[in-house]
Amino acid sequence: MVQARRWWVLATVSAGLLLISLDVTILYTALPTxxxxxDADASAKLWIINAxxxxxxxxxxxxGTLGDRVGHKRMFLTGLVLFGAASTLAAFAPSAAVLIGARAFLAVGAAAMMPATLALVRITFDDERERGIAIGIWGTVAVVGAALGPVAGGLLLAHFWWGSVFLVNVPVVLAALVATAVLAPGGSGSKDRPWDPVASVQxxxxxxxxxxxxxxxxxPEPDPVHIVAALLVSASGFTVFVRRQRTRTYPLIDFALFRNRQLLAGVLGAGLSMFATAGVELILAQRLQLVLGLSPLHAGLVVASSAVGAIPAGVVVGGLVYRVxxxxxxxxxxxxxxxxxxxxxxxTPGIGPLLDAGRAAGWVVPGVILTGLGLGAVMTAASAAIIGGAPPHRAGMASSVEEVSFELGSLTGVAVLGSVLTAVYTATVDLPAGTPEAASDSIDExxxxxxxxxxxxxxxxxxxxxAAFDNGYTLTLVISVAVLAAGGVAARLLLGHRTATATPEEDETPGGGPDDAGAVTGTPPSHR
Incomplete structure (x- = not known):
C-alpha cells in the first residue's frame, strides 16, 4: 500500500479507537449533571457507567472471531454505524433507563470496532518496523482517549447540555465512515472460520x-434472594462457558494459554491497572464536584493529570519491554x-493529615500523576506480556484476552469501588432531624x-x-492501594523464576514465552 495511504488508514482507525476510549471516561465529570x-438513583448511576x-x-x-469470518473492514464500518446511532439515542435519552440501554447499545458498536482497529493496522502495515510504530501510536491513542475523557466532558458541559458528551461522537463517526470506505483494505474474511454467539451470551x-x-x-437494604440468584446466574454462565470452550475445535479462549506465567502476569497487570484507574478517577471526579463544588471542566483537568505520568511512561516502557x-x-x-x-x-485536602479542608483541590495532582506513571507503565508492559506470552498462531486470541482484561478491570473497578462508596455513605451519613430519608441514598440525593x-x-x-462521602472516598482509595500492592507482589512472585509451565507447542514456537529473567520475548503486540 502507498506509504501515505497506510498512515491515513492508521489515522482513521485511531479516530474510532479514540471514540471508544473517550466513552469509557467521558461520563466521569458529566455524571453529577x-x-x-x-433523577437517577445511586444504583442507576453505576449502571450508566458500567453498561x-x-x-x-x-x-x-x-x-474478534466474527471479524475473521466476515472481514475486519466490514466489522469496523458496522461498528461505526452502531456507535453513531447509539450516541444519538444516548444524547437525547429522556430517562436513566433509556440512557443505560443506549450505553449498552454503544458498547455493541465499540466491541465490533475494537478488534477491527488493531486487525486493520496489522493488515495495512507489511513492514515489521513500521507496524511496531503504528501499534505504538495505536496504544498511545487509547491512553490519550481515556485521559481526555474527563476533560472533554467538562469542556462540553461548560457550554452545552449533558447530551453533548454523546452527540460529539457523530461527526467523527461520519468522517471515519467515509475514510474507511475509501482507504481501508478490503477482504471478505474466511467463511470457514466459525463464530460462536452462544459463548458470548454465556x-x-x-x-x-x-x-x-x-x-x-x-x-441500604440488600435482598439476599436477589444476591444469591444473581450469583447462581453468574456461576452458571461462567461454568457453561468454560465447558463449551474446552470442547470446541475453535474456542474463543484456549485456557492452555494461562499456563504461561508471563501471559498470566500480563492479564493480572492489565486488569488491576484498570481496576484502580477507572475506580479512583470516577470517585475522585465525583468528590471534586459534589463535595468541593468544582466545575466539571476543573474536575476533569485534575483527573486527567494522570496522563502526564501515563503517556511518557507508556512510551518509555514500550522501548524497554523487550530488554527489561x-x-x-x-x-x-x-x-x-x-x-x-x-x-x-x-x-486530598480535608482527608489526609497533611492538608486542611481549605486548601485547593489541585494539591492531589502529584499523587494522580504518580499513579498514572506507575499504571501507564503496567498497561504497556502487560499488553506486550500477553501477546509475547502466546504462540504466533494464537496472537488474535491473545489480543482478545488483552482487550477483555482491560475492560473487565474497568468494569470491576467501577462496580466494586462505586458500590463500596455507596454502602459506606449510606451507613455513615448522619441526617439532621426531619430530613427526608432519600438523602441517605447518595450525596446526589x-x-x-x-x-x-x-x-x-x-x-x-x-x-x-x-463527611459520609469522604468516609467512602477514603476506604475506596485504601482498597485500591491494597489491591495494587498485592498485585505487584503477586506479579513479581509469578515471574520470579523461569517459566516452566508453557505448553510443549509454545516451547517449540520462537517467541512463545519469557526468557530466564522473565523479560518479554516474541513480537510486538499484533492482531491476527
Whole structure:
C-alpha cells in the first residue's frame, strides 16, 4: 500500500479507537449533571457507567472471531454505524433507563470496532518496523482517549447540555465512515472460520450476574434472594462457558494459554491497572464536584493529570519491554501505582493529615500523576506480556484476552469501588432531624434534598453528606492501594523464576514465552 495511504488508514482507525476510549471516561465529570437531570438513583448511576464496559467485555471475544469470518473492514464500518446511532439515542435519552440501554447499545458498536482497529493496522502495515510504530501510536491513542475523557466532558458541559458528551461522537463517526470506505483494505474474511454467539451470551450472563450481585450487596437494604440468584446466574454462565470452550475445535479462549506465567502476569497487570484507574478517577471526579463544588471542566483537568505520568511512561516502557524483565515493569509499576494512590489520599485536602479542608483541590495532582506513571507503565508492559506470552498462531486470541482484561478491570473497578462508596455513605451519613430519608441514598440525593430546605438545614445536611462521602472516598482509595500492592507482589512472585509451565507447542514456537529473567520475548503486540 502507498506509504501515505497506510498512515491515513492508521489515522482513521485511531479516530474510532479514540471514540471508544473517550466513552469509557467521558461520563466521569458529566455524571453529577446528568444524574440530577434524569433523577437517577445511586444504583442507576453505576449502571450508566458500567453498561458500556460490561457489554463490551462480553462481546469482545466473539467480535474478534466474527471479524475473521466476515472481514475486519466490514466489522469496523458496522461498528461505526452502531456507535453513531447509539450516541444519538444516548444524547437525547429522556430517562436513566433509556440512557443505560443506549450505553449498552454503544458498547455493541465499540466491541465490533475494537478488534477491527488493531486487525486493520496489522493488515495495512507489511513492514515489521513500521507496524511496531503504528501499534505504538495505536496504544498511545487509547491512553490519550481515556485521559481526555474527563476533560472533554467538562469542556462540553461548560457550554452545552449533558447530551453533548454523546452527540460529539457523530461527526467523527461520519468522517471515519467515509475514510474507511475509501482507504481501508478490503477482504471478505474466511467463511470457514466459525463464530460462536452462544459463548458470548454465556459470558455476558456471568458478568451481568456478578455485577448485579455486587450492586445489590451495596444497597441500604440488600435482598439476599436477589444476591444469591444473581450469583447462581453468574456461576452458571461462567461454568457453561468454560465447558463449551474446552470442547470446541475453535474456542474463543484456549485456557492452555494461562499456563504461561508471563501471559498470566500480563492479564493480572492489565486488569488491576484498570481496576484502580477507572475506580479512583470516577470517585475522585465525583468528590471534586459534589463535595468541593468544582466545575466539571476543573474536575476533569485534575483527573486527567494522570496522563502526564501515563503517556511518557507508556512510551518509555514500550522501548524497554523487550530488554527489561517483565516482573520489574509489571510488578514495579503496580507498586508505584499503589504509592501514587497513597500520595493522592494524603494530599486530598480535608482527608489526609497533611492538608486542611481549605486548601485547593489541585494539591492531589502529584499523587494522580504518580499513579498514572506507575499504571501507564503496567498497561504497556502487560499488553506486550500477553501477546509475547502466546504462540504466533494464537496472537488474535491473545489480543482478545488483552482487550477483555482491560475492560473487565474497568468494569470491576467501577462496580466494586462505586458500590463500596455507596454502602459506606449510606451507613455513615448522619441526617439532621426531619430530613427526608432519600438523602441517605447518595450525596446526589442529599444535594437535591438540600435545595428544598431552609439555609440552616441545608448547610447541616450538606456537611453531613460530605463527611459520609469522604468516609467512602477514603476506604475506596485504601482498597485500591491494597489491591495494587498485592498485585505487584503477586506479579513479581509469578515471574520470579523461569517459566516452566508453557505448553510443549509454545516451547517449540520462537517467541512463545519469557526468557530466564522473565523479560518479554516474541513480537510486538499484533492482531491476527
Amino acid at each position: 446528568l444524574t440530577a437531570d434524569l 458500556y464496559p460490561l457489554v463490551m467485555a462480553g462481546l469482545l471475544l466473539g467480535a 459470558v455476558m450472563a456471568g458478568l451481568v450476574g456478578l455485577v448485579y450481585a455486587i450492586k445489590e450487596g451495596a444497597r 524483565p517483565a516482573r520489574h515493569l509489571i510488578g514495579g509499576g503496580l507498586l508505584v501505582g499503589a504509592l501514587g494512590v497513597v500520595l493522592t489520599l494524603l494530599l 442529599a444535594r437535591a434534598v438540600a435545595g428544598e430546605l431552609p439555609p440552616d438545614g441545608s448547610r447541616s445536611l450538606l456537611e453531613s453528606a460530605a
